[in-house]
Amino acid sequence: MASNKDGDPSLGYLTRKDIEVKLPRPTRVKNKTPAPIQITAEQILREARERQEADIRPPKQKITDSTELGDYRLRKRKEFEDLIRRVRWNISVWIKYAQWEESQKDFNRARSVWERALEVDYRNHTLWLKYAEVEMKNKFINHARNVWDRAVTLLPRVDQLWYKYIHMEEMLGNVAGARQIFERWMGWMPDQQGWLSYIKFELRYNEVERARGMFERFVQCHPKVSAWIRYAKFEMKNGEVARARNVYEMAVQKLADDEEAEMLFVAFAEFEERCKETERARCIYKFALDHIPKGRAEDLYRKFVAFEKQYGDKEGIEDAIVGKRRFQYEDEVRKNPLNYDAWFDYIRLEESVTNKGRIREVYERAIANVPPAQEKRYWQRYIYLWINYALYEELDAEDVERTQEVYRECLNLIPHEKFSFAKIWLLAAQFEIRQLNLNGARQVLGNAIGKAPKDKIFKKYIEIEMQLGNIDRCRKLYEKYLEWSPENCYAWSKYAELERSLSETERARSIFELAIAQPALDMPELLWKEYQSDPFCSSAARTSWIDFFEFPLPIFHIRSCGVCIAGNLLFAHKLSSGAVVSVVRFPLVVVYSLMEGMWTCAYRTLFLETVAYIDFEISEGEYDRTRELYERLLDRTKHLKVWISCAKFEASAMEEQKLCIQNARRVFEKALNYFRMSAPELKEERAMLLDEWLDMERSFGQLGDVSLVEPKLPKKLKKRTQIASEDGLAGYEEYIDYVFPEEAHAHNLKILEKAREWKRQRLASGADD
Numbered sequence: 001m002a003s004n005k006d007g008d009p010s011l012g013y014l015t016r017k018d019i020e021v022k023l024p025r026p027t028r029v030k031n032k033t034p035a036p037i038q039i040t041a042e043q044i045l046r047e048a049r050e051r052q053e054a055d056i057r058p059p060k061q062k063i064t065d066s067t068e069l070g071d072y073r074l075r076k077r078k079e080f081e082d083l084i085r086r087v088r089w090n091i092s093v094w095i096k097y098a099q100w101e102e103s104q105k106d107f108n109r110a111r112s113v114w115e116r117a118l119e120v121d122y123r124n125h126t127l128w129l130k131y132a133e134v135e136m137k138n139k140f141i142n143h144a145r146n147v148w149d150r151a152v153t154l155l156p157r158v159d160q161l162w163y164k165y166i167h168m169e170e171m172l173g174n175v176a177g178a179r180q181i182f183e184r185w186m187g188w189m190p191d192q193q194g195w196l197s198y199i200k201f202e203l204r205y206n207e208v209e210r211a212r213g214m215f216e217r218f219v220q221c222h223p224k225v226s227a228w229i230r231y232a233k234f235e236m237k238n239g240e241v242a243r244a245r246n247v248y249e250m251a252v253q254k255l256a257d258d259e260e261a262e263m264l265f266v267a268f269a270e271f272e273e274r275c276k277e278t279e280r281a282r283c284i285y286k287f288a289l290d291h292i293p294k295g296r297a298e299d300l301y302r303k304f305v306a307f308e309k310q311y312g313d314k315e316g317i318e319d320a321i322v323g324k325r326r327f328q329y330e331d332e333v334r335k336n337p338l339n340y341d342a343w344f345d346y347i348r349l350e351e352s353v354t355n356k357g358r359i360r361e362v363y364e365r366a367i368a369n370v371p372p373a374q375e376k377r378y379w380q381r382y383i384y385l386w387i388n389y390a391l392y393e394e395l396d397a398e399d400v401e402r403t404q405e406v407y408r409e410c411l412n413l414i415p416h417e418k419f420s421f422a423k424i425w426l427l428a429a430q431f432e433i434r435q436l437n438l439n440g441a442r443q444v445l446g447n448a449i450g451k452a453p454k455d456k457i458f459k460k461y462i463e464i465e466m467q468l469g470n471i472d473r474c475r476k477l478y479e480k481y482l483e484w485s486p487e488n489c490y491a492w493s494k495y496a497e498l499e500r501s502l503s504e505t506e507r508a509r510s511i512f513e514l515a516i517a518q519p520a521l522d523m524p525e526l527l528w529k530e531y532q533s534d535p536f537c538s539s540a541a542r543t544s545w546i547d548f549f550e551f552p553l554p555i556f557h558i559r560s561c562g563v564c565i566a567g568n569l570l571f572a573h574k575l576s577s578g579a580v581v582s583v584v585r586f587p588l589v590v591v592y593s594l595m596e597g598m599w600t601c602a603y604r605t606l607f608l609e610t611v612a613y614i615d616f617e618i619s620e621g622e623y624d625r626t627r628e629l630y631e632r633l634l635d636r637t638k639h640l641k642v643w644i645s646c647a648k649f650e651a652s653a654m655e656e657q658k659l660c661i662q663n664a665r666r667v668f669e670k671a672l673n674y675f676r677m678s679a680p681e682l683k684e685e686r687a688m689l690l691d692e693w694l695d696m697e698r699s700f701g702q703l704g705d706v707s708l709v710e711p712k713l714p715k716k717l718k719k720r721t722q723i724a725s726e727d728g729l730a731g732y733e734e735y736i737d738y739v740f741p742e743e744a745h746a747h748n749l750k751i752l753e754k755a756r757e758w759k760r761q762r763l764a765s766g767a768d769d
Contacts, residue, residue: 129164179202248268455485478498644689672712
């Protein structure tokens with residue numbers, strides 16, 4: 001057997017191995033076929049119960065004289081004492097011992113056992129409870145008081161001891177003694193339940209003033225929302241409405257910033273609602289919604305909406321609903337401050353309420369959430385917060401200084417060395433123009449060109465100066481534009497167009513020569529030739545129409561001897577007094593009709609179609625120069641459109657018609673020879689060239705000769721090719737192939753050659769046989 005050191009005291013110093021029950025291993029059932037006689041589980045249980053043997057119980061002993069009683073008591077005491085010596089820390093043994101002595105009516109011995117047990121573990125409040133209950137049960141009141149007094153002195157934080165002690169005194173009718181015990185307990189500042197028990201005790205004896213005093217001490221000890229609400233409900237229950245309101249007001253002053261303030265405000269508002277003070281309740285709700293963080297005011301919003309639906313008018317209900325939506329947006333932006341779409345919705349909601357202070361607050365909070373990474377894709381949504389803020393200050397708030405400050409702060413915030421936004425620069429400049437501050441607009445655009453030059457900025461700046469008639473400034477801007485982006489064909493063509501509009505033909509021609517001499521160009525076809533047939537439908541032409549002004553300013557007040565810029569339009573006047581003019585806009589021409597005594601000024605904007613070098617020479621009637629340009633262009637590229645354009649030019653040149661037709665046919669022949677000899681794989685382009693030639697011959701009428709083209713037209717064949725994929729063949733794809741006459745003749749010759757070869761092989765094999 002194992003030694004006592006290894007044994008467990010709770011198991012009588014036996015080890016786990018000694019008390020382990022080893023059950024026999026279940027035998028494996030080999031025959032799993034059902035037995036011929038089946039029995040139920042109920043029958044098995046019934047048979048097991050019937051076969052159980054009766055429990056062996058010790059015989060009852062009857063004590064007949066005092067000697068046997070003394071022996072019995074001696075034997076039991078010895079058993080208890082031996083057991084205590086073994087397991088002295090086991091409190092249940094002490095309790096059984098004391099209760100046995102009590103059953104023998106030997107109370108002195110019982111008290112001795114209880115006292116010995118308390119010496120072992122006086123912190124066990126169960127011992128004190130059972131000790132006092134024994135004294136009370138046997139009506140030893142003074143002994144019980146002594147026990148309770150010692151218990152609450154040693155364990156003042158065990159509430160059950162206080163409750164039992166007070167309950168005993170109250171059952172004895174000793175109200176003063178119970179109150180004294182409560183006062184001793186309150187000195188230890190127990191939890192809320194202890195204070196409420198004292199208050200209920202006073203109320204049971206109709207001591208309302210004492211209960212009120214206890215509530216005041218209670219809220220001082222536990223300054224929590226629930227304590228103040230209980231205090232207010234107590235006053236309300238006693239009919240003291242003014243006192244209850246005063247309690248709520250003191251609670252709001254002390255706990256307005258508490259985490260549970262929402263509960264306090266809801267209770268205060270409901271109190272005023274029960275008192276029929278709806279305006280007071282509404283003010284309390286609004287005050288609470290302004291001071292409580294939106295994340296903790298969900299129940300408050302719901303209560304407020306229900307209150308407005310019950311007592312409010314249409315406007316009040318709408319305000320409540322707006323407040324609820326405001327709470328939802330606050331929750332969204334609190335969870336993700338970089339969710340700019342939520343900020344846009346929140347701002348739109350505030351703008352619908354038209355509260356300037358709140359709108360500006362939301363804008364400031366929104367723009368404070370700067371994207372963490374300096375990459376343009378993260379700033380593209382954020383920058384519209386600034387744009388909307390500036391537009392709000394200008395259009396709705398009509399605060400010019402704040403608008404300028406918004407634009408200035410936004411431009412200072414953007415990291416222009418990494419990326420920039422042309423839209424912001426242009427909006428800031430247009431704002432200055434609307435304030436008739438032309439120098440400010442020029443300064444903004446000049447800073448934009450210096451810090452972050454962009455195509456849009458150059459185009460808009462040049463457009464403004466063009467409308468003002470500052471040609472020298474336009475030339476300087478075009479020079480800066482081309483220094484920054486010499487490969488930009490659009491800038492070269494616009495610069496040449498400007499000089500052409502000023503009848504500076506040689507300057508325009510020089511600009512075109514410089515442009516085509518550049519080593520790299522982004523869209524060289526813009527410089528050589530414009531291929532759109534309809535100038536009003538081309539993408540470049542569509543951008544040339546006058547840009548309508550972004551903001552609705554239909555009426556302007558004219559001051560004497562001044563110049564007014566409306567959007568991108570210009571007009572002047574000669575008046576000694578003010579006049580009101582209504583602006584009418586049309587594409588290309590804008591006319592301002594003034595009343596009698598004024599003079600009319602019409603400013604025709606330049607049509608900004610893409611002026612190509614070749615088109616420029618054609619418009620000047622320089623056909624030899626145009627042919628030279630086409631030759632230079634064909635030296636650089638053999639594109640199909642270039643050949644077709646050259647042929648159309650020759651056909652439409654203002655010379656003798658027959659000569660024009662011959663020149664056009666010569667161009668088509670050269671193009672056809674190029675595609676046949678140098679680029680035979682471009683079959684589709686070659687077929688398109690022949691179609692254009694055929695259409696041109698038909699357009700010549702009687703002078704045309706369709707028979708020159710028709711023999712050269714290809715045949716269209718529909719063919720199939722295999723589509724390869726990673727897994728193998730994926731199927732077939734149909735395509736159109738073109739077979740030209742010379743290719744068909746060559747194919748026939750190949751077939752004849754193979755037939756002759758086959759015949760020679762047959763003859764040779766026959767001779768061998």
